[in-house]
Amino acid sequence: MPQTDAAAVALARDGDSEAFRALVERHSRAVYRLAYRMTGSAHDAEDVVQETFLKAYRQLARFESRANFGTWLHRIAVNCSIDLIRSRPHRETAHGDADLEQFGAVLESTDATGTSPERLMLSTEVQRRIGDAMSGLSRMERAAFMLRHFEGRSIDEISEALGLKTNATKHSIFRAVRKMRAALEPFVADA
Amino acid sequence: MHTPHLSEDELVLHYYGEADAGKDSGSAHLAGCEECRRSYTRLQRVLAAVDSMPAPELPDGFERSVWARLEPALPVRRRWRSWFVLSPASLAWAAAVVILVAGAFFAGRMTQQQPSRPAQASASAEQIREGVLLADLGEHLDRSQTMLVELVSSDLTTSKVDLTAERERAEDLVAANRLYRQTANATGDVALTQLLDELERLLVELATSPDDMSSEDMEGVQQRIAAEDLLFKVRMVSSAIRQRQKTESQVRSAAGRT
Numbered sequence: 001m002p003q004t005d006a007a008a009v010a011l012a013r014d015g016d017s018e019a020f021r022a023l024v025e026r027h028s029r030a031v032y033r034l035a036y037r038m039t040g041s042a043h044d045a046e047d048v049v050q051e052t053f054l055k056a057y058r059q060l061a062r063f064e065s066r067a068n069f070g071t072w073l074h075r076i077a078v079n080c081s082i083d084l085i086r087s088r089p090h091r092e093t094a095h096g097d098a099d100l101e102q103f104g105a106v107l108e109s110t111d112a113t114g115t116s117p118e119r120l121m122l123s124t125e126v127q128r129r130i131g132d133a134m135s136g137l138s139r140m141e142r143a144a145f146m147l148r149h150f151e152g153r154s155i156d157e158i159s160e161a162l163g164l165k166t167n168a169t170k171h172s173i174f175r176a177v178r179k180m181r182a183a184l185e186p187f188v189a190d191a
Numbered sequence: 192m193h194t195p196h197l198s199e200d201e202l203v204l205h206y207y208g209e210a211d212a213g214k215d216s217g218s219a220h221l222a223g224c225e226e227c228r229r230s231y232t233r234l235q236r237v238l239a240a241v242d243s244m245p246a247p248e249l250p251d252g253f254e255r256s257v258w259a260r261l262e263p264a265l266p267v268r269r270r271w272r273s274w275f276v277l278s279p280a281s282l283a284w285a286a287a288v289v290i291l292v293a294g295a296f297f298a299g300r301m302t303q304q305q306p307s308r309p310a311q312a313s314a315s316a317e318q319i320r321e322g323v324l325l326a327d328l329g330e331h332l333d334r335s336q337t338m339l340v341e342l343v344s345s346d347l348t349t350s351k352v353d354l355t356a357e358r359e360r361a362e363d364l365v366a367a368n369r370l371y372r373q374t375a376n377a378t379g380d381v382a383l384t385q386l387l388d389e390l391e392r393l394l395v396e397l398a399t400s401p402d403d404m405s406s407e408d409m410e411g412v413q414q415r416i417a418a419e420d421l422l423f424k425v426r427m428v429s430s431a432i433r434q435r436q437k438t439e440s441q442v443r444s445a446a447g448r449t
Contacts, residue, residue, distance in 0.1 A: 032249060032257075053261050127245040149207075174203055177234075181237050185237055
């Protein structure tokens with residue numbers, strides 16, 4: 001197995017499938033986690049992993065050997081996730097605040113009072129709440145928020161990538177943040 | 192002068208450095224407003240906590256399963272996709288290539304140099320055998336095409352799609368498809384091998400699907416058929432085969448008259 005990504009890429013370009021396999025084995029977990037974070041679905045994340053490596057394989061000739069393979073792959077995975085999200089019909093432009101209130105009520109009902117914020121901050125409860133909050137996001141809210149928060153994309157870039165108007169993108173991010181606040185503020189407010 | 196507090200949304204924009212440059216009095220306001228500063232600190236804590244978002248658990252051997260799924264697709268996808276960039280020019284070129292190779296699949300060896308008499312008898316038997324095989328392949332592709340049309344026109348407005356008929360049909364088609372693919376591969380017909388390989392993967396997936404498929408999964412199947420231009424390619428090869436059969440029949444008739 002090639003020691004470095006650069007060596008594996010060079011071999012894979014020459015048709016060495018075992019070298020490409022080494023790249024897949026090194027990076028598939030990271031790609032899956034990114035894809036899952038973006039799509040919120042295990043099934044979609046698997047599809048994104050598959051498509052990402054297929055695209056990478058087809059585009060190996062374009063990869064510049066001085067670049068970092070992981071970073072390059074990450075960019076492909078983000079784009080594949082966006083393509084998948086955009087390919088699905090979305091019906092979330094007309095949300096009122098009712099679902100936000102409902103979401104807050106659900107979280108309140110499971111509020112874990114009486115536990116120190118410091119401990120909870122490190123506990124699985126916070127992680128569980130993040131997971132709950134994430135699953136409460138619509139597909140576009142999730143994608144816009146992830147691209148802004150984790151990928152550092154600007155709102156304009158996100159709008160272009162997701163095919164949304166700037167205000168719609170902002171609205172998606174605001175709603176996502178509100179849901180995060182509703183889920184997590186009780187635990188972090190006085191930390 | 193009293194300035195209004197920053198709204199929650201303005202704080203979010205400020206956090207991400209997205210506030211309009213001309214209007215961003217956020218920093219100055221936060222420096223002088225205790226209430227907004229507290230609110231902003233809470234926001235910072237919430238978003239910092241989001242960074243600890245849990246990663247999904249993955250089973251041991253995850254990488255192997257990714258590779259197992261990926262490997263069969265690699266050589267196929269690479270070639271097909273490089274053909275089908277979907278510009279009109281490349282589509283036309285691809286169409287010509289597919290027609291040529293589909294014709295060459297069975298017929299290429301029929302136009303060899305004039306054989307001697309004993310060889311002529313053998314060539315004739317060979318021609319008949321290949322003609323039968325060609326007809327079978329054409330029928331196989333026609334049946335596959337019918338199934339693909341039904342799949343792409345499935346109604347997605349219901350939560351479940353009844354896949355019983357398609358699943359049974361896919362089961363019937365898988366074994367034959369495998370034989371045709373192996374034959375195409377053995378005769379070195381790369382393009383037809385690739386098409387049959389793509390078709391086979393879809394057939395296997397359908398054959399192992401539940402009778403009731405969710406509309407979301409069915410949408411995925413439809414998108415895959417569209418993304419791979421599967422219906423287009425099957426139609427094209429099927430049409431090429433029919434044309435080939437017609438030509439062969441005319442050649443044989445002409446030869447019988449002489």
